[in-house]
Amino acid sequence: MNDYTEAEVQRALAEDLGVAEQGITVVRTEPGLVLCGEVESPHRRDEIVRLVHERFPGIEIAADIGVTRAAAPTEAEELA
């Protein structure tokens, strides 16, 4: 696990068409890496973890990825 691997993981997430996520932060830890960020569906979170496992076998992955809430706003911003 070095800088190059970190860059490869980041690019794989952005460039793989089944994932296409640019908003995931890759944090290096001992012994592996943590994926952080928000995605639009639980399916995408699973796909991200699956892709990284598949392309980088042997690297331990923890995912801390949330699904962005999509509720109606409770208040408006008044722009006077």
Place this chain on the structure above:
Amino acid sequence: MIRIAAVGDVHIDRDVLGRFRPALEELPEHADVLLLAGDLTRHGTEAEAKCVATEFGGLGVPVIAVLGNHDHHCDEVPGVLAALGDAGITVLEGDSTVVRVDGVRLGVAGVKGFGGGFAGRCASEFGEPEMKAFVRTTGAVAERLGAALRDLDCDVRVALTHYSPVPDTLAGEPLEIYPFLGSYLLGQAIDSAPTALAVHGHAHHGSERGRTPGGVRVRNVAHPVIKQAYSVFNLAADNVSSSAASGI
């Protein structure tokens, strides 16, 4: 008062269908218009754009959009535009549209925009052809945005972009990638007209509020930033020119 709902970076594909719909059903109670600030699709296929059309079509209020970089990825822009157009979504790129809200004319000018960075830390039109092309692209779209804003015949002007016109709303993103997130040239274009509000997306880790050097309020409405289906901005009457106010 004009009530503007806005969201960007919804990155829709089949797996997201229906997630926004409950909040969208009640949108007409909260807002008069919905702005979509680009990255509507996951990677720019016509099939994904049809999902966007299903999710954001038939809302009962006008829906005005710009595309984002993701909407360009698969080189299917004509198909994407057709699918959005079929759903009655107006897509702007260097042009504008006017909608009437209670007798007030709301004008929205939009471009996707592009990168380049911000004053003092930006790319220059110098050197290799690739570098010059990059900077010229931003210069050209910014000029079109400025012209579209200045040419608008309306009471309230709003600028809609995907890329950011200011660094303020990027706070939270790594500094190293600011040049890929926006350009001061977009801000300069926005400041060249009496713009009431500028709305953008693209910076998923950015922050909500900023201001152009000319004092125009800027809002980053990227979905992961606002963490709700859409934000609503109420533009008070004093943002409306007196000619319009007297016409109400």
